[in-house]
Amino acid sequence: SQTIHQWPATLVQPVGSPLSLECTVEGTSNPNLYWYRQAAGRGLQLLFYSVGIGQISSEVPQNLSASRPQDRQFILSSKKLLLSDSGFYLCAWSPRYGRGQDSNQPQHFGDGTRLSIL
Amino acid sequence: SQQGEEDPQALSIQEGENATMNCSYKTSINNLQWYRQNSGRGLVHLILIRSNEREKHSGRLRVTLDTSKKSSSLLITASRAADTASYFCATPHGFYTGGFKTIFGAGTRLFVKA
Structure with missing residues (x-):
């Protein structure tokens, strides 16, 4: 069965410090991968998505970046965190079939990282 | 604004009662999904x-879709305290290389109050 791991679960960082959040998927290959941010009591904001190794698309211009060095590894980074980067970060994957079928697939989420910037 | 918007924002009911949540969206879709978050x-x-379906059941869940009104509803029957969570609707939108x-x-x- 497929599993998704996301770490750390909680992170407290000072303003201006770097960030690295990691997400790995097991039990599947060539997945679509996503990074979302969720403000308290709100919906999900798509930050980045990836359809393959080294293929990253950004939805929101900001001081965050993402990388996919391996098929099932997705990393969210920042060189200098801002107060506004606080939030709940979620990684997700969905099967990739292509031919317009990807939108009919559910997304599977990790348990998230609670990031607090001081 | 977001593609999918739920209504109500919050709902408090007694255990055993039914819970109904609604979702409206703006553009044509080929499917609509519901998620739960503890x-x-x-x-x-x-x-x-899917857009060609009007109703779907899964256990105590019943989902309807009205594409003419661009709306969907999620009904949870005989609710339990364990159903306490946030519920989100989600719709595919736009295109990116290889998918939506x-x-x-x-x-x-x-x-859900016990």
Whole structure:
């Protein structure tokens, strides 16, 4: 069965410090991968998505970046965190079939990282 | 504004009662999905309904879709305290290389009192 791991679960960082959040998927290959941010009591904001190794698309211009060095590894980074980067970060994957079928697939989420910037 | 918007924002009911949540969207879709999120956890996929379906059931869940009104509803029957969570609708939107991106609504917070 497929599993998704996301770490750390909680992170407290000072303003201006770097960030690295990691997400790995097991039990599947060539997945679509996503990074979302969720403000308290709100919906999900798509930050980045990836359809393959080294293929990253950004939805929101900001001081965050993402990388996919391996098929099932997705990393969210920042060189200098801002107060506004606080939030709940979620990684997700969905099967990739292509031919317009990807939108009919559910997304599977990790348990998230609670990031607090001081 | 978001593609999917849920109504109500919050709902409090007694155990055993039914809970109904609604979702409206703006553009044509080929499917609509409902997810659940327990406090401090990731989202869990509940059910997907395709645009050519009007109703779908999964256990105590019943989802309807009205494409003419661009709306969907999620009904949870005989609710339990364990159903306490936030519920989100999600719709595919736009294109990116190899697939779609999914837009999530702001969610309905359901509280079921024991």
